[in-house]
Amino acid sequence: xxxxxxxxxxxxxxxxxxxxxxxxxxxxxxxxxxxxxxxxxxxxxxxxxxxxxxxxxxxxxxxxxxxxxxxxxxxxxxxxxxxxxxxxxxxxxxxxxxxxxxxxxxxxxxxxxxxxxxxxxxxxxxxxxxxxxxxxxxxxxxxxxxxxxxxxxxxxxxxxxxxxxxxxxxxxxxxxxxxxxxxxxxxxxxxxxxxxxxxxxxxxxxxxxxxxxxxxxxxxxxxxxxxxxxxxxxxxxxxxxxxxxxxxxxxxxxxxxxxxxxxxxxxxxxxxxxxxxxxxxxxxxx
Amino acid sequence: xxxxxxxxxxxxxxxxxxxxxxxxxxxxxxxxxxxxxxxxxxxxxxx
Numbered sequence: 001x002x003x004x005x006x007x008x009x010x011x012x013x014x015x016x017x018x019x020x021x022x023x024x025x026x027x028x029x030x031x032x033x034x035x036x037x038x039x040x041x042x043x044x045x046x047x048x049x050x051x052x053x054x055x056x057x058x059x060x061x062x063x064x065x066x067x068x069x070x071x072x073x074x075x076x077x078x079x080x081x082x083x084x085x086x087x088x089x090x091x092x093x094x095x096x097x098x099x100x101x102x103x104x105x106x107x108x109x110x111x112x113x114x115x116x117x118x119x120x121x122x123x124x125x126x127x128x129x130x131x132x133x134x135x136x137x138x139x140x141x142x143x144x145x146x147x148x149x150x151x152x153x154x155x156x157x158x159x160x161x162x163x164x165x166x167x168x169x170x171x172x173x174x175x176x177x178x179x180x181x182x183x184x185x186x187x188x189x190x191x192x193x194x195x196x197x198x199x200x201x202x203x204x205x206x207x208x209x210x211x212x213x214x215x216x217x218x219x220x221x222x223x224x225x226x227x228x229x230x231x232x233x234x235x236x237x238x239x240x241x242x243x244x245x246x247x248x249x250x251x252x253x254x255x256x257x258x259x260x261x262x263x264x265x266x267x268x269x270x271x272x273x274x275x276x277x278x279x280x281x282x283x284x285x286x
Numbered sequence: 287x288x289x290x291x292x293x294x295x296x297x298x299x300x301x302x303x304x305x306x307x308x309x310x311x312x313x314x315x316x317x318x319x320x321x322x323x324x325x326x327x328x329x330x331x332x333x
Contacts, residue, residue, distance in 0.1 A: 075299040107302040112309050123298050156296070 006142045006175025007207035008096035012062060012248035014270045016263055023053060025260040035062040037250045041069055044085040063093045070100035072131045072145060073118040076107055083138055090139055097207050099144040099177040102165060119154035120164035132172035144175035144207040149185035149223035162200040175207035180236040185214050185221045198236050203244040211237055212252040226255035228266050241277045
């Protein structure tokens with residue numbers, strides 16, 4: 001059986017992020033796409049063009065919601081109005097699961113609009129688990145937490161990032177949106193073996209996988225989502241699929257966005273690995 | 287590149303308040319990051 005209880009046992013295949021520059025192409029050409037991931041915050045309104053677009057998409061495509069401001073690790077409570085609007089959108093889209101980031105980004109009502117890393121401490125585990133459970137209970141759908149790329153680490157961390165992720169998802173009994181590009185980016189920035197991370201993730205909890213490109217600078221890598229996926233990231237994806245089996249996969253491309261066909265073609269490269277580990281291909285060839 | 291930030295003996299709440307203040311601090315006139323956090327401590331880069 002493909003899928004697991006964290007993605008509602010769905011075999012969604014390979015999707016791409018729904019982005020404004022592609023609207024005209026999608027509505028005029030009606031391309032075949034396994035699914036679209038939407039950024040929840042872009043559609044948390046009552047009416048207007050965003051909702052008209054969303055309804056049009058929902059008529060033809062499967063949609064999964066991905067958020068960027070839940071801040072599971074923030075110490076301050078989530079905004080009740082935000083949660084209410086999110087639940088309304090969840091009902092509207094029928095998203096089978098909802099993902100957001102394993103990070104923090106707001107405190108005392110101030111929003112940094114950034115995905116900031118947590119110290120990997122037991123205090124942060126407890127805080128994050130409580131928040132994930134709270135959100136999962138309120139929204140009444142499976143939650144998947146996504147590992148973020150990071151550019152700072154804390155001397156007070158008491159465990160590795162993957163140990164922290166494992167503690168959170170086991171205690172909260174939630175799923176994982178496993179971003180293999182983020183693993184690669186952080187592995188370079190913090191000098192760890194990315195394959196050790198991939199091998200440590202509890203495969204039975206991986207609801208979805210993100211792939212993306214990034215930008216390499218002299219001293220660090222930045223998770224810019226503006227390039228094709230590089231080979232080392234495909235290798236991490238290959239291993240992740242080998243461990244997790246067929247898993248809904250999503251290509252993120254958020255800046256210098258090329259044509260719809262280019263983005264979709266890049267995403268569909270994932271099918272090589274999905275087929276490989278389904279026994280349809282003996283070996284991946286590029 | 288990996289900026290090491292102290293968090294030992296600091297609560298998660300205090301860490302987030304201090305880091306938010308640093309992250310939201312205005313850039314310099316040259317649009318670079320400031321060399322020091324709001325509390326005066328240097329923002330170091332171990333690379």
